[in-house]
Amino acid sequence: MAEVAFGGGDAFGLGADAAAFGERVRAFLDRELTGAAGYADPADLTGLAEEFERELSRRAGAEGLLGSAVDAAHGGPGRGAAHQAAFDYVAAACDAPLVDTALTLAGHPLLHDANAEQQAYFLPRMLRGEILMCIAYTEPDAGTDLRAITTTAAGDGDGYRLTGVKTLVTGAHKADWCVTIARTPEPDRPGALTMFLVDLAAPGVTVRRRPTMNGWTLDEIEFDDVRLGADAVLGQPGQAWRQLVAAVRSERSGLFYLGFARHVLDLLVTYVRATRRGGQLLADDPLVRDAIAGLEIDVEAGSVLAARAVAAPGSALASMAKVFGTELLQRLAQTATEIAGHAGTVWAPPHSSAPPHGAASPHGAAGGRFAWEYLERVHGTIGAGANEVLRDGIADFGLGLPRQAR
Ligand SMILES: Cc1cc2nc3c(=O)[nH]c(=O)nc-3n(C[C@H](O)[C@H](O)[C@H](O)COP(=O)(O)OP(=O)(O)OC[C@H]3O[C@@H](n4cnc5c(N)ncnc54)[C@H](O)[C@@H]3O)c2cc1C
Structure with missing residues (x-):
């Protein structure tokens, strides 16, 4: 059977450039996934061991394949959303671990809401494939209705103390950082929601793996009085709801x-x-x-x-x-x-x-x-x-x- 060009040659209407980029990603993955079977880990969402996923991410970063949607002003290739979608399609079709995990899950708030210091730290590492991120919004009693969130970040000097439990989190057991949301004591709106960047190696953070029906795990994260500096706030205090809606849509x-x-x-x-x-x-x-x-x-x-x-x-x-x-x-x-x-x-x-x-x-x-x-x-x-x-x-x-x- 003749080989059909990706999406009819124009990636289903995304354009010939995006299709060509998709073929480049496919060639990379065909090459890099050759030995994947030796790193099988069915307990991970990707089906592959963390060491393999991290190395694959670094190689994809070195090839300049990551972060298509990150614009040049933020140090990215600025290829745009069509190329990013082509990347996602090909990665899925190749059974690749979602190489762009950090950018897919946490990219939107970091690109649109983070301050310059946060962007300078995270975005280059994401583009180089050196960091794994997760998003931790859902709680045992707050899924579809995230307005029911009870996790709190109480004021502590110029920072916060984070306490609560997040559940059904994808990939927290291997992530370096998470983006989360908690209620903060805003003077005008007590209990407003604020978004934070949390180092998962910080004291007071515990990640527990919970099995899914076919053998991999989603994670529960417990924050037990985790000390956060003021620089952990992602975006504006009390503005997490607006940021969240935009981020979830982009996912x-x-x-x-x-x-x-x-x-x-x-x-x-x-x-x-x-x-x-x-x-x-x-x-x-x-x-x-x-x-x-x-x-x-x-x-x-x-x-x-x-x-x-x-x-x-x-x-x-x-x-x-x-x-x-x-x-x-x-x-x-x-x-x-x-x-x-x-x-x-x-x-x-x-x-x-x-x-x-x-x-x-x-x-x-x-x-x-x-x-x-x-x-x-x-x-x-x-x-x-x-x-x-x-x-x-x-x-x-x-x-x-x-x-x-x-
Ligand atoms: C594989 C997987 C990965 C996930 N990864 C993450 C992650 O990385 N980070 C994170 O924070 N969360 C994650 N989640 C959680 C996910 O966002 C929640 O499962 C989702 O928001 C639904 O919440 P819930 O499970 O509490 O279900 P509920 O909100 O209790 O809803 C249960 C069901 O009730 C129905 N329902 C609820 N509300 C309505 C309504 N208003 N109208 C009509 N029907 C309704 C729907 O059928 C829904 O499926 C993940 C979930 C899954 C399954």
């Missing part, structure tokens, strides 16, 4: 989900081409062909939608792309396991050999990947804004329907 890169979808659909196509049931090749089964063709339409349409969302920041398109991409991944996993039958329910216990980078299960379809996908894709519709909440936003913000009273 929704729909093309990232579509990169995963492309990869899993390719695995499914390979599987049905090579697998026989009752003497018949699965690829010759009309029902299988029908299902796969439908998924191909969805992957292409979803990619174009996600690319359009990149070109229209702040619109409801980003929410649409996130909803579509995450639900498509669930449909894909469901269809793949149905087509594969029993083999589609087998993955690779013990966990040391789990997908995506561990040794393939000899009994599981696609080495156990379809069963793993079935579990892995559940969380996508919950994190980064639950799909129900995003649909609500599409209805009022996107379509102008009356807002629901809550």
Whole structure:
């Protein structure tokens, strides 16, 4: 089969330059991920050991691939959001650890709200791939409704003392720093929310790993009277809500989900081409062909939608792309396991050999990947804004329907 250029040669409408950049990223990852299987760590979200992820980040930084969206004034390449989206798509399609983790998770507040000293410290390290960051907003009783946050940063001289528990944090166990929010005693608004940069090695910080349903971990962070200087404030005291809304919106890169979808659909196509049931090749089964063709339409349409969302920041398109991409991944996993039958329910216990980078299960379809996908894709519709909440936003913000009273 002829090799199809990335996104039809223009990255689904992001442009030929972004597509060419995506191909550059793919060449880099093809080369650098060759030995990844030797560093499998199924207990990590990326499926790879921290040492491998850090080294890969440094190499990507040295190649100048990181931080496309960081402008020249901040020391970045200033390639723009389209190139960043192409990067995200290709990284996902290659099963790469999210090389740009720091910039993806913490980049927005650092670029838009941080002071000059903070930017001078963090941005160069991020661009060189030398730092891992996490964001810690969610609490046991404050998920969708972050107004219920109870973590406090009490005044202490010219600084603060941070106390509280954050939960469901991605990658805190390996991160160097986190961006978090807490209630501060602002003179005009007691209990207003303020955003902070916290060194996770600081005294009083404890990170606990909590297992997810398919064997990796999300983290809980306990802040026990952690002393923060005034320079830990990110942005303006009491302004975290505004900063937070902007940062969470920027996290929704729909093309990232579509990169995963492309990869899993390719695995499914390979599987049905090579697998026989009752003497018949699965690829010759009309029902299988029908299902796969439908998924191909969805992957292409979803990619174009996600690319359009990149070109229209702040619109409801980003929410649409996130909803579509995450639900498509669930449909894909469901269809793949149905087509594969029993083999589609087998993955690779013990966990040391789990997908995506561990040794393939000899009994599981696609080495156990379809069963793993079935579990892995559940969380996508919950994190980064639950799909129900995003649909609500599409209805009022996107379509102008009356807002629901809550
Ligand atoms: C894989 C993963 C990674 C995550 N990583 C991070 C991270 O790095 N940092 C961080 O701070 N947080 C992180 N989170 C937390 C995530 O932001 C929350 O899970 C999310 O905000 C939902 O909060 P909740 O889980 O408390 O669910 P709840 O808020 O209790 O909601 C549960 C369900 O109720 C429904 N619901 C809630 N409110 C409404 C509404 N207004 N309208 C309609 N339906 C509603 C939705 O179906 C929702 O899924 C992560 C979560 C997951 C699953």
